[in-house]
Amino acid sequence: xxxxxxxxxxxxxxxxxxxxxxxxxxxxxxxxxxxxxxxxxxxxxxxxxxxxxxxxxxxxxxxxxxxxxxxxxxxxxxxxxxxxxxxxxxxxxxxxxxxxxxxxxxxxxxxxxxxxxxxxxxxxxxxxxxxxxxxxxxxxxxxxxxxxxxxxxxxxxxxxxxxxxxxxxxxxxxxxxxxxxxxxxxxxxxxxxxxxxxxxxxxxxxxxxxxxxxxxxxxxxxxxxxxxxxxxxxxxxxxxxxxxxxxxxxxxxxxxxxxxxxxxxxxxxxxxxxxxxxxxxxxxxxxxxxxxxxxxxxxxxxxxxxxxxxxxxxxx
Numbered sequence: 499x500x501x502x503x504x505x506x507x508x509x510x511x512x513x514x515x516x517x518x519x520x521x522x523x524x525x526x527x528x529x530x531x532x533x534x535x536x537x538x539x540x541x542x543x544x545x546x547x548x549x550x551x552x553x554x555x556x557x558x559x560x561x562x563x564x565x566x567x568x569x570x571x572x573x574x575x576x577x578x579x580x581x582x583x584x585x586x587x588x589x590x591x592x593x594x595x596x597x598x599x600x601x602x603x604x605x606x607x608x609x610x611x612x613x614x615x616x617x618x619x620x621x622x623x624x625x626x627x628x629x630x631x632x633x634x635x636x637x638x639x640x641x642x643x644x645x646x647x648x649x650x651x652x653x654x655x656x657x658x659x660x661x662x663x664x665x666x667x668x669x670x671x672x673x674x675x676x677x678x679x680x681x682x683x684x685x686x687x688x689x690x691x692x693x694x695x696x697x698x699x700x701x702x703x704x705x706x707x708x709x710x711x712x713x714x715x716x717x718x719x720x721x722x723x724x725x726x727x728x729x730x731x732x733x734x735x736x737x738x739x740x741x742x743x744x745x746x747x748x749x750x751x752x753x754x755x756x757x758x759x760x761x762x763x764x765x766x767x768x769x770x771x772x773x774x775x776x777x778x779x780x781x782x783x784x785x786x787x788x789x790x791x792x793x794x795x796x797x798x799x800x801x802x803x804x805x806x807x808x809x810x811x812x813x814x
Contacts, residue, residue, distance in 0.1 A: 509537035539579030542807020546657035560643035563794025578611035648685025683707030690724035711752035756786035775811035
C-alpha cells in the first residue's frame with residue numbers, strides 16, 4: 499500500500515462493543531463500531547477523511563478552505579473545525595438560510611467559518627458554485643483548497659481503510675468474525691474506503707451500504723467509481739461484486755425522515771443509550787433492525803453496525 503500523509507486529530511481506534519439489549523430484544527448478535535466518537539469538533543466519520551485531506555491541504559500551502567454541503571452538513575461542521583485548527587479561512591457553500599442558526603450550522607459559525615447560503619439543495623450545483631467562489635478568492639491572492647460534498651474524493655475515502663483495519667484487529671484479538679458490516683452510503687466515500695480496506699486486509703464479510711439519498715441505480719456507480727479510484731491511489735485490488743447497496747430505506751429522499759428511521763432512533767436511545775440521527779444513521783439502523791426480523795441476519799452470525807455520527811441533527 500502507498501503510505502499517505504495524515505494529520506492526527508481523530509481519536510482512534512474508536513470503541514467497538516456489543517449491543518447487549520438490542521441483541522437480546524431481537525434474538526441476534528449485534529455489535530457497533532462507534533465512529534461517532536472520533537472526537538474532533540463533535541466527531542463523526544468525516545474526521546478520518548479530513549485527517550488525510552488536511553495533510554494534503556497543508557502540504558500545498560493552502561490558506562483557505564472551501565467545503566460544500568447541506569445547511570446542516572456534518573462534513574461542513576467538521577471541515578470548519580479543521581480549518582480553524584490549522585489557521586485557515588473557511589468558506590462553506592451550503593443550502594438555503596434557515597430562520598434560526600442551530601445544530602451544525604451554529605457550530606460551524608462558532609468555529610469561525612464564513613457561510614454562503616444559496617437557494618438550492620442540488621449538491622452538483624452547489625459544488626459548481628464553490629468552484630466559482632474559489633476562483634474569486636484566488637484572484638484575491640488566496641491559496642484555496644476545495645472539498646466536495648462529504649470529502650468523498652479518493653484521498654478522503656482512503657481514510658476509511660484504517661477503520662477496516664481496526665475491525666480486523668478487534669476480530670483477531672477476540673477470536674471472532676463479523677459476517678457483515680452495515681453502514682450508511684451517502685456521498686459514498688466512507689462506503690468506498692471500507693471496501694478498499696476489505697481488499698487490503700482480505701476481510702471476507704459483506705459490507706452493505708444503506709443509501710440515504712439516492713436509488714440503487716444512481717448510488718452503485720458512485721461507490722464503485724470511488725472504490726476503484728481509491729484502490730488505484732493505495733495500490734489495492736478490489737472487486738465490483740463487493741459493492742452491495744440497499745435503497746429501500748431512503749424514504750422521500752435526502753434529509754427526509756421516515757417512520758422506520760424514527761423508530762430505530764428511539765430504539766437505540768431507549769435500549770442502548772446510543773444517539774442516532776434521522777437522516778443518516780437512523781436509516782441504516784432501520785435496515786439493521788429490519789434485517790433481524792426478515793431473516794436476512796440469522797441467529798448464528800455476528801453483525802457490525804458502523805455508527806458514522808450525525809447526532810447534532812437532534813438539535814436542529
